[in-house]
Amino acid sequence: MDASQWIRLSILAQRLSRPLVPAIERLGGPEAFLDASPPEREEALDGLSGPARTVVEGVLACSVDAETRSLAGFGGRAVSYWDSAYPSGLRDLERPPVCLFLLGSAESLARRSVAIVGSRQSHSYGLEVARELAAGLAKAGCTVVSGLALGIDTAAHRGCLEAQGSTVAVLACGLDVDYPQRNAELRGRIVESGGAALTEFPPGSRPSRDVFHSRNRVIAALALMTIVAGARENSGALITARWAADLGREVAAVPGSIRDPFNRGSHQLIQDGAHVVDGAEGALRILGIDPETARVASLDLESLSGDERVVFDALSHRPCHRDELADRCGLSAAALATALTLLAARDLVRALPGGSYVRGV
Numbered sequence: 385m386d387a388s389q390w391i392r393l394s395i396l397a398q399r400l401s402r403p404l405v406p407a408i409e410r411l412g413g414p415e416a417f418l419d420a421s422p423p424e425r426e427e428a429l430d431g432l433s434g435p436a437r438t439v440v441e442g443v444l445a446c447s448v449d450a451e452t453r454s455l456a457g458f459g460g461r462a463v464s465y466w467d468s469a470y471p472s473g474l475r476d477l478e479r480p481p482v483c484l485f486l487l488g489s490a491e492s493l494a495r496r497s498v499a500i501v502g503s504r505q506s507h508s509y510g511l512e513v514a515r516e517l518a519a520g521l522a523k524a525g526c527t528v529v530s531g532l533a534l535g536i537d538t539a540a541h542r543g544c545l546e547a548q549g550s551t552v553a554v555l556a557c558g559l560d561v562d563y564p565q566r567n568a569e570l571r572g573r574i575v576e577s578g579g580a581a582l583t584e585f586p587p588g589s590r591p592s593r594d595v596f597h598s599r600n601r602v603i604a605a606l607a608l609m610t611i612v613a614g615a616r617e618n619s620g621a622l623i624t625a626r627w628a629a630d631l632g633r634e635v636a637a638v639p640g641s642i643r644d645p646f647n648r649g650s651h652q653l654i655q656d657g658a659h660v661v662d663g664a665e666g667a668l669r670i671l672g673i674d675p676e677t678a679r680v681a682s683l684d685l686e687s688l689s690g691d692e693r694v695v696f697d698a699l700s701h702r703p704c705h706r707d708e709l710a711d712r713c714g715l716s717a718a719a720l721a722t723a724l725t726l727l728a729a730r731d732l733v734r735a736l737p738g739g740s741y742v743r744g745v
Contacts, residue, residue: 385414385464387462391452393414398589451587454588465480470484473607477631485582485585488575492580495527495550495743500517513638515539517663519543528540528543529603530554532554536613553580553582554606556598558585558588563591596620603627610625615646617649634659637653706741709741
């Protein structure tokens with residue numbers, strides 16, 4: 385499908401009050417959904433009111449020429465839910481994005497990721513800690529995920545870049561919107577350094593309160609762990625942490641002075657059971673990664689054989705037993721064993737006790 389169709393489906397996903405991906409699956413995929421009759425789409429969406437039917441058919445018939453030209457103009461592309469490059473963590477969401485609009489490298493999304501978030505208005509302590517955490521995680525081969533906001537997010541992105549690591553900026557707007565404007569140059573550096581800027585919102589979308597909440601859930605779903613490096617009691621970073629906890633991800637916070645209001649949200653998380661993190665080594669240990677041996681592995685997916693790529697794509701950073709992996713891949717026992725051995729030799733796969741495997745990067 386071309387980009388214009390993904391833009392329409394993305395707009396539709398924002399307008400509907402129910403998940404779009406299951407409805408598309410019921411009709412056999414995105415092309416079948418678009419080719420279906422209005423009554424068939426209505427049934428797949430579990431029934432619609434009259435106004436909702438009008439919205440669905442209106443969006444699918446609307447012109448998105450300007451948005452399509454904008455996406456192509458700066459080299460962006462759509463990565464759909466049905467694409468092998470789609471981040472596996474997003475599939476855990478009740479309402480996963482039907483597609484992402486991506487600028488930069490999709491390979492950065494395949495590595496194990498840690499989110500670092502916090503308040504826009506922060507002090508030097510929080511900014512310094514975020515920067516140091518991001519640099520340490522980058523040196524251990526982790527992708528650092530954040531929201532490109534001012535304050536803690538900016539410090540995390542910059543710390544990762546200073547360590548020559550890969551960082552992903554999850555935007556609360558379309559790829560063609562510079563928000564915040566002060567970070568336009570930083571976004572360019574992220575993409576040029578092998579990272580990515582991504583969003584579930586089509587070109588032309590402007591930031592709003594609801595959009596930020598949606599953006600935060602994507603940050604949490606992309607990462608194995610969300611670290612709050614400094615947050616007030618009402619900080620949006622706490623929403624990201626709640627999303628992470630609801631998804632079964634690890635949640636951590638950096639402690640600070642009890643007299644500083646910039647730390648009250650972080651301290652509340654710790655009281656609620658979040659891990660205490662005082663450096664990258666501690667964060668890695670929480671994830672079961674040995675800081676002494678963690679390193680940046682080469683991730684040249686194009687050089688993998690067919691079987692190796694099938695196995696790598698079938699794995700995520702959550703354990704998968706060998707038997708389930710065989711079912712996912714459709715490979716013989718011998719072919720699966722060979723692929724796992726070759727991937728492990730390149731540090732792309734890690735074996736766990738009990739016959740389970742996870743991605744090694």
